[in-house]
Amino acid sequence: MVMGNHCSKKTEKQMITKLAEQTYFTEKEVKQWYKGFQQDCPDGKLTEKAFAKIYERFFPNGDPTRFARLLFHVFDENHDGTIEFEEFIRALSITSRGTMEEKLLWAFKLYDLDSDGYITREEMSSILDSMLIMIGDTSLEHIDPKERVDQIFHELDRNKDNRLSLDEFLEGSKSDPRIVQTLSLHKIL
Template identity: 45%
Template sequence: MGKRHSKLAPRTLAELRDQTNFTVEEIQDWYKEFKSKWPKGVLTSEEFKKEYSTFFPLGDASEFAKHVFRVFDQNADGKLDFREFVCGFSIVLRGRMEDKLKFSFQMYDINGNGFISREEMLEVLAAMYKVESSLSNVLDREDPEERTDSIFNQMDLNCDDKLSLEEFIEGVKKDPRLVKLMDIS
């Protein structure tokens, strides 16, 4: 009886293979790990923050993890099912540059209105700075406010004090520091 839900249905497995950058074997491994850690089949925001923080033991990743979780949670129900989990990590770990840029844009676009405001950029950058001190080399030791101003001065081509997806993508592609910061190279 316990074995009934321990494997993905062949149809689901095939769909995930087509939707992600993982092999069938990798998806099966991810699923086994997911089910062993979260037997109910869903992961809450708090559980995600706790798990995410294990990757950054020297910093405080909880605020940054909140933003990552929001982008992973495609149906905005406050929980990640396996599909959302594996699709999110597929983009983060193996996505094409364009997909990673769109993911990053969604992370910064906190209110989901299709633009990044200075306040949104500042909030995410401040959270990012708490994650790990090693980011300071990439960030040129600027504080989050200085970095936000620098990014907007570089990317906000039409000077409307918000970044569109197009401005964001073009701006990141032109700045090797930002490419490294967003880990999309």
């Protein structure tokens, strides 16, 4: 029985069991994450603003606002403007413990800003720019996102249409691990 936004113990247990089956986390881990999520989000919903605040703690030298906004929209699977625990734990499972293919599918969603099934140079540049701004590390000033994007497109864009399909992205990323490193920029994802 659900009362407001709070789960009864039985429903909570069922949810935890279900999420442990659907993710790479054990029931104990899901329960720990749920407890922390409930402490941070007593109403059961993580807002975009609160999500950005979390990233501010991890990247105090930069401005994670733009990257957090882009990332938030991938976590928010049902596009209701908040991240519920189930969405949070599924995304965390993939990004932290998923297979290479799962991580790449998830990254494709992040880079495909308009969700049209393709990554354009502009979309990739936008993500890489937001990562650099978030890090705020002056030692990375030598990194030119446009050069990185050109390099990635040179290697992955087989049909030279200036956009990457999911197949091009997956095949190219799997065949060259340097591309995955370039896309994640110090394992931010």
